[in-house]
């Protein structure tokens with residue numbers, strides 16, 4: 074059994090709670106410590122029970138609360154060396170740091186975790202493929218394009234958490250300065266609804282049951298547009314009772330059990 078609860082997702086902060094029978098962990102903690110504690114409370118979780126925080130990359134919307142949570146509740150932080158190098162000042166002193174190498178799977182607390190490289194404008198950014206022997210899911214929330222590696226690692230899973238960041242027209246016509254628009258749509262930026270739907274269509278399998286759309290821009294996207302676009306590409310999946318929903322910035326999302 075694996076349970077996934079979106080605590081927050083979007084450009085102002087990302088965090089997912091993941092549980093198996095033995096342990097609870099966070100993937101990223103990009104809100105303030107106080108906010109994460111509140112969201113955990115909303116999910117009925119005591120932060121003292123967290124066994125790890127996995128960090129995907131050094132951007133503030135993924136690491137903001139990592140240091141304070143690690144110190145306050147004595148939580149080990151799993152992070153690669155380059156990400157730690159960039160985020161060190163933000164993180165401050167950690168209760169304990171566990172280094173992982175991108176591309177090399179590791180195990181702890183009943184989880185097998187395979188961090189894999191994603192194209193994004195940060196030092197050594199990763200997505201994660203995580204299993205407990207029976208259930209398995211993947212998460213990639215910040216990536217400019219879907220590489221062959223990303224497709225491979227997100228195939229054959231029971232659940233996928235994938236970025237669906239922006240509607241291309243809303244981004245084009247929206248208020249962002251030109252440079253930022255270029256950054257978002259670059260190969261090292263973020264996946265549009267189109268790119269996300271296309272990737273999902275290519276990785277769908279009989280085993281896939283849940284798709285969580287994540288890291289939606291509050292300025293350049295809406296839940297309705299992201300979900301609609303994904304649904305267009307996943308009709309066979311939906312016909313087999315597959316579930317699609319959006320993880321949002323403002324509140325704790327529904328818990329998915331695999």
Ligand SMILES: [Zn+2]
Pocket residue numbers: 130132193195215
């Ligand atoms: Zn990022």
Ligand SMILES: [Zn+2]
Pocket residue numbers: 083084087132134135214215288
């Ligand atoms: Zn991000």
